[in-house]
Amino acid sequence: AQSVSQHNHHVILSEAASLELGCNYSYGGTVNLFWYVQYPGQHLQLLLKYFSGDPLVKGIKGFEAEFIKSKFSFNLRKPSVQWSDTAEYFCAVNPELSGTYKYIFGTGTRLKVLA
């Protein structure tokens, strides 16, 4: 069965530290990839997405993610985090199969940024 793994469940960083959140998936075919963020008290919103082309994708608020097909990974990065980045981050995979519409979500990573 297809699955998405986010190995870091809780991450605590100081402001200005660099961030990398891991995301690995198990599916050998073409995929669409997403990172969603859920700020405290708010609903899930899209951070960035990858469909095709340049494997380095830039999203909102200075976030970026790199798709490495050979490693089945789509890690999220930010060079310098801010206190306002405190949130829960979810990686999601949509296998590009005919008739396939499901997103498979990881269990999420809770990021806390200390001021």
Place this chain on the structure above:
Amino acid sequence: GAGVSQSPSNKVTEKGKDVELRCDPISGHTALYWYRQSLGQGLEFLIYFQGNSAPDKSGLPSDRFSAERTGGSVSTLTIQRTQQEDSAVYLCASSRRTSGSNNEQFFGPGTRLTVL
């Protein structure tokens, strides 16, 4: 513009009671999804609607769960004879398409269900 809306935002019920959760998708979005988010868990897929096609109910955890979508728009998720393990945040999402580019899902704020 209007996003996905859900009601109620919070629901507290007693074990054994039935509950109905409502989702209004973004206008023009043909696909609608229900997920369940439990503490420490990811988003668990429940059910999917696409236009007038038969829904995919493969994620529903038991026959106490059901959902319908009237007129291709508003959807209602019903949980009968609620159990304490049903306590979770129930999320609704909609998308313009179901695969390929532009199949980004837009999420509602969720309904937090607490079963006492």
